[in-house]
Amino acid sequence: MASHFCYGCLLRLRQMPRVYSMLPGPLVTAPFHTTPPRPANPMARKSRSLEGPPKYRESKSARMRKRKPVERSRPPAVGERKALRKRIVLSNTNALEVPGMQDLSEETMLDSRLRGSVVGLPLPMLNQLLAVQAFKPTQGWSIFRRPGTVLRRETLEMGRLVNRIGEEKGKVFKKIITGVRGSGKSVYLLQAMAMGFLKNWIVVTVPEPQDLVIAHTAYGTLPGSNPVQYVQNAATAALLSRTAIANKEVLSGLHISQNHEGLKSLLQPNMTLEDLARLGVQTPSIAWPVFQALWAELAATEAAGNADIGKPFKPRPPMLVTVDGLSHWMTNSRYRSAEYEPIHAHDLVFVNHFLSLLQPTTSKPTLPNGGLLLYATSASNNPTIYSFDIALKQIIASQNGIDPSSPDFPRLDPYAKIDERVLNLFNNHARSTETGEFEVRSLGGLTTDEARGLLEHFACSGLLREKVTEELVGEKWSLAGGGIIGEMERIARRLRAIV
């Protein structure tokens, strides 16, 4: 069949001079695509494979090439790789300074007009936050000029709560923070710590609960305990060290006011609480009694007897206790008893102390001077523990007003393996209908307004080179699973590479 085209005519077509503009025009990209920005080079040589028919004078058998001996340099020194992995970088000099960024302060943490904007963490506080290990290496602090966090709805709520605890003496709130991966649970704890430091509270943190149960620190029996309980002196000393460094200012202003029988020979009159904590850091073998003494001091409401000779009793500030990754504590630990039985995490006194704070107490208040307990779960490093999951579900159900006798109330699977100790821990919460003090709080995604604030912060830092429009915000918000902040961050920092 003849072609419709007349080649002669085509040849006579006027050839247009080809002009390539040196200046790139406005780059038109579809808002959402999966095509790579640059196509593959068609001229690139295809890799030689053994497939296909044999070529002329070429065998099809695999050829063995002699491998060149690889030059091996010395491996990095012991601990160097881990140090690199755990390194926390809080500043990037290549990122732009964000103009007009406010610092977190006692005013800004309550200011609902600032909702959705990124507020910086005060620079003098960074050392304290580093001391309590508030930052995690997986969080993207290293891409900005200085660390800052979004003031989201939950943060402002917490700000008000912190303020209320400061005003009403002895008020305690207990919260378990849950949420999907990247929803900002750890940063929520960090914001709480920052607020605690602003208000001159005592901040006690357990940044890695997993470390206490994977049998990587020393343990021993607690003398005189029946059933046997176990102390972890090295871990307790580390906790005391964190607390002493971060709360140096507050602790050095408070003095011993109670009688501590076990430590009598080591204590001097007029000793500050900071010195008391340092005692445990220097001598890990007495770290646990020292921690108990410190806790008793911080929970004291008045001096006992004449223990405060010389220095008058000063009222103790409220406390903030945070634990990041609760579910590791809800199962057997990797430690073994003398009979080679696995030790339940609740038998470790360190763990037991922090879990007992969650319990609703009728006779003695948990924290007599008031405070906030924030226990977060983790979604990325999370053992599946049926009893803990169902206990949380039951608490959430009773929080939502579902009666325990109604069919909608989550029931235990009769065939599942149940850990009674875990269920008993939360039983009182799940069955009680009154809420307020204790709460399971689920963190979700940001609202679009808050997402816009976050993206604007990226744009102002020079990380996002697009105009932050309604369309862009909506698109990124949806791509991030409805404003999951960790995903938003990943998307926003990836845009830098594409555009």
Add this chain to the structure above:
Amino acid sequence: METLKTQQKSLESFFGIGQHTSARLLGRFHIHPTAKVGDLANKQVLDLTAALSGMKIENDLRRQVLDDIKRLRDTGTYRGRRHAVGLPVRGQNTRSQIKTAVKLNRVDRRL
């Protein structure tokens, strides 16, 4: 024992202590598996030494194994005779693949 080696590894360097025994020994004296030898408290070291001295390990165990083989040989049992001729003891075929038996099965077995 090297101070940097973990306690578990050092225990397993003894003849007669494997993973099973070392894990139980560590549990008995409340030593965590990643503990280094240098980190142990004095009391733990003493307890461990006392426990090890009560166990049949190293030369005692070697001697016992040799004595057992010798006893089999002296009583003239089949197993003893097979040890003496250096052939498989537990009824394996001998048509091929008996290198290990030839190497190991002797009355004065190397341990």
